[in-house]
Amino acid sequence: GAGVSQSPSNKVTEKGKDVELRCDPISGHTALYWYRQSLGQGLEFLIYFQGNSAPDKSGLPSDRFSAERTGGSVSTLTIQRTQQEDSAVYLCASRQTGGSQPQHFGDGTRLSIL
Amino acid sequence: QKEVEQDPGPLSVPEGAIVSLNCTYSNSAFQYFMWYRQYSRKGPELLMYTYSSGNKEDGRFTAQVDKSSKYISLFIRDSQPSDSATYLCAMSAPQGGSEKLVFGKGTKLTVNP
Numbered sequence: 001g002a003g004v005s006q007s008p009s010n011k012v013t014e015k016g017k018d019v020e021l022r023c024d025p026i027s028g029h030t031a032l033y034w035y036r037q038s039l040g041q042g043l044e045f046l047i048y049f050q051g052n053s054a055p056d057k058s059g060l061p062s063d064r065f066s067a068e069r070t071g072g073s074v075s076t077l078t079i080q081r082t083q084q085e086d087s088a089v090y091l092c093a094s095r096q097t098g099g100s101q102p103q104h105f106g107d108g109t110r111l112s113i114l
Numbered sequence: 115q116k117e118v119e120q121d122p123g124p125l126s127v128p129e130g131a132i133v134s135l136n137c138t139y140s141n142s143a144f145q146y147f148m149w150y151r152q153y154s155r156k157g158p159e160l161l162m163y164t165y166s167s168g169n170k171e172d173g174r175f176t177a178q179v180d181k182s183s184k185y186i187s188l189f190i191r192d193s194q195p196s197d198s199a200t201y202l203c204a205m206s207a208p209q210g211g212s213e214k215l216v217f218g219k220g221t222k223l224t225v226n227p
Binding site: 004 | 155158165214218
């Protein structure tokens with residue numbers, strides 16, 4: 001597709017359940033990022049992938065959060081044992097590497113924990 | 115003190131007005147500066163991207179960066195109702211390839227017809 005694609009667009013789940021969010025970056029973009037946007041905190045960095053490796057995981061808030069990327073393309077963000085404070089919009093961005101290239105965002109997954 | 119400060123507004127202006135949006139930052143390692151526009155229930159959309167001090171113009175939009183004062187601005191001329199959105203400033207440092215973005219909290223703009 002032409003842009004970054006994320007699924008599902010909305011997810012409602014019960015506290016304690018695991019959730020998996022998917023990101024399909026722009027074709028050819030080797031760098032991929034996950035961010036979280038919440039009312040109080042704004043937009044915050046979670047993790048960065050270059051190809052299939054994640055050299056920067058500094059934004060992951062706890063060990064309940066993990067992410068992987070396969071084939072240098074699709075990425076999944078997994079949240080285990082969800083808590084109410086995990087409710088937020090999870091945004092994925094991708095960019096080309098080489099030079100200084102801007103990041104392009106998907107429309108996010110709106111996660112609500114009941 | 116947060117790394118990036120942005121007045122959250124909200125800001126309400128009449129159609130045709132000139133809008134000025136601003137951010138300040140504290141980290142002198144930031145070298146790349148962006149403005150994103152975000153409509154309700156949508157992802158941020160890149161508006162302007164610059165990596166040097168001075169002005170950059172694109173249609174009705176002008177981005178201004180003053181690295182000596184650690185201050186960036188976005189000006190919107192002849193504002194339109196379709197410009198009603200949240201505007202986010204973002205910046206990054208060239209730190210070993212990550213270039214993760216640090217965002218301001220966003221300014222909500224309403225342009226009234």
